[in-house]
Amino acid sequence: MSSLLKNIIRFILFILFQVYILNQVPPLHQFIVPYLYFLYILWLPFSMNRFWLLLVSFVFGLTLDYFTGTYGLHAAPCVLIAFIRPFLLNLLIPQDTTEQSYLEPGSKSMGWAPYALYAALLSFAHHFYLVLIEWLQFGNFVYFIGKVAGTTAISLLMILLAEMLFHRTGRARAKG
Amino acid sequence: MKNILFFIRRYLSFLSFLVLQVISIVMLSNASKTHQSFFASAVNEVTGNINKRYSGFRDYFTLKETNRLLVEENNRLRNQLAGNFESPDIRKEKFIDTLLRDTLGRARKYTWLPAKVVGNSYTLQNNYVTIERGSNQGVTKGMAAISSQGIVGVVVETSPNFSKIMSLIHRNSKVSAMLKKDNSAGSLEWDGADPTYLILRNVTKGAKVAVGDSVVTSNYSANFPSRLMIGTVAGISSESSSNFYTLKIKTATNFFSLQYVYLIENVRYSEQVQLENSVPKN
Numbered sequence A: 001m002s003s004l005l006k007n008i009i010r011f012i013l014f015i016l017f018q019v020y021i022l023n024q025v026p027p028l029h030q031f032i033v034p035y036l037y038f039l040y041i042l043w044l045p046f047s048m049n050r051f052w053l054l055l056v057s058f059v060f061g062l063t064l065d066y067f068t069g070t071y072g073l074h075a076a077p078c079v080l081i082a083f084i085r086p087f088l089l090n091l092l093i094p095q096d097t098t099e100q101s102y103l104e105p106g107s108k109s110m111g112w113a114p115y116a117l118y119a120a121l122l123s124f125a126h127h128f129y130l131v132l133i134e135w136l137q138f139g140n141f142v143y144f145i146g147k148v149a150g151t152t153a154i155s156l157l158m159i160l161l162a163e164m165l166f167h168r169t170g171r172a173r174a175k176g
Numbered sequence B: 001m002k003n004i005l006f007f008i009r010r011y012l013s014f015l016s017f018l019v020l021q022v023i024s025i026v027m028l029s030n031a032s033k034t035h036q037s038f039f040a041s042a043v044n045e046v047t048g049n050i051n052k053r054y055s056g057f058r059d060y061f062t063l064k065e066t067n068r069l070l071v072e073e074n075n076r077l078r079n080q081l082a083g084n085f086e087s088p089d090i091r092k093e094k095f096i097d098t099l100l101r102d103t104l105g106r107a108r109k110y111t112w113l114p115a116k117v118v119g120n121s122y123t124l125q126n127n128y129v130t131i132e133r134g135s136n137q138g139v140t141k142g143m144a145a146i147s148s149q150g151i152v153g154v155v156v157e158t159s160p161n162f163s164k165i166m167s168l169i170h171r172n173s174k175v176s177a178m179l180k181k182d183n184s185a186g187s188l189e190w191d192g193a194d195p196t197y198l199i200l201r202n203v204t205k206g207a208k209v210a211v212g213d214s215v216v217t218s219n220y221s222a223n224f225p226s227r228l229m230i231g232t233v234a235g236i237s238s239e240s241s242s243n244f245y246t247l248k249i250k251t252a253t254n255f256f257s258l259q260y261v262y263l264i265e266n267v268r269y270s271e272q273v274q275l276e277n278s279v280p281k282n
Helices: A003-020 A050-068 A075-092 A096-099 A112-135 A141-165 B003-010 B012-029 B031-036 B038-079 B269-277
Strands: B111-121 B126-132 B144-146 B151-158 B164-172 B175-181 B183-190 B197-204 B215-217 B229-238 B242-250 B259-264
Touching: A003 A050, A003 B144, A050 A075, A050 B012, A050 B038, A075 A112, A075 B012, A112 A141, B003 B012, B003 B038, B031 B229, B126 B259, B175 B229, B197 B229
Parallel strands: none
Antiparallel strands: B111 B126, B111 B259, B126 B164, B144 B151, B144 B259, B151 B164, B175 B183, B175 B215, B183 B197, B197 B242, B215 B229, B229 B242
């Protein structure tokens, strides 16, 4: 399966999963909103041009917005994490070896600890920005940071579960 | 110019990040305007369609719960139907007028109250009539009940809004009755055989009785006013060993189709009963 086709299918599945399963979950706690859709952006290939990365993330976030009726609310955090992503990857992985033999970020290509850190930082950035523009103010700071932390924790849990559930080798065929 | 292009090339990703962020925020800030644009409505057509299919699919899982809610709602609405509400009868139809004592010095003895029949049995040995009028509406134990055709029974139990009448067709029912023609009194009972026939015992053999004679309530009853219709004589049996006739009475009241009864309160009932039950002191 080509990388393009795989990512198009993922695009659809992540959107549907977020809209029709996670968004249907009854409120668990005031701090916890289950978000997993942005894992799509975390899983985009290494080789992707930065500009395309931003554009795809924007369209992805906007697609979710059209389902939830909040135009731009999810697009902005998606663009943000797509912008941070390359810098973070540069910091976390040995550039030359991994990018040549693996297609996309994952526990196999990066190792569990760097992958968890990568996912945690991007989740935190995403939720921080999302909650911020959702409220357009800090409000009660303890509540704000609690909501960001709780949402990040539950997202991280789901990201790690997804990593264990789905077998992604992510090894580039051409480069062996 | 060359420098500008170079600058754009170099910071393409950062610039596109900024542009996309600005687009997002602008979209968010005038969401309602965007909503009206053609593009948004076209996209809504798509997402709305998907949403509709999904909810149609999801509805199957909630059918049970939906059913339960509908049943609950139906039940609630049914309970609000006007037919469920019945104001207990609080009318009072007075015998003469509301005064305890009228201008000629006659004192009131009987008060009449109408009541609706809500329960009636006639197939058992001990039959009762339930009426929708209770102690809150002035019903007391011992009140007599009559229908438009004839007497029905005596109130034996009351609750705040309902009362139970011991029907004439009850094995323990005993009403003082007399022949209308010559006032020969007897005791009216039921033998438990046929709900349309009662037994009148202890009518003296001196009475001139014939089949078809009317039987009415006697003067001796504490519950019933005198001369209310009970029924007609349908059969006469005389035992040679006794001085009394035993008469078979066809009831005037149709116990199978009672709809309304009138309750009769004897204002001096307790006084009379108390006196009758007291032991004479000589």
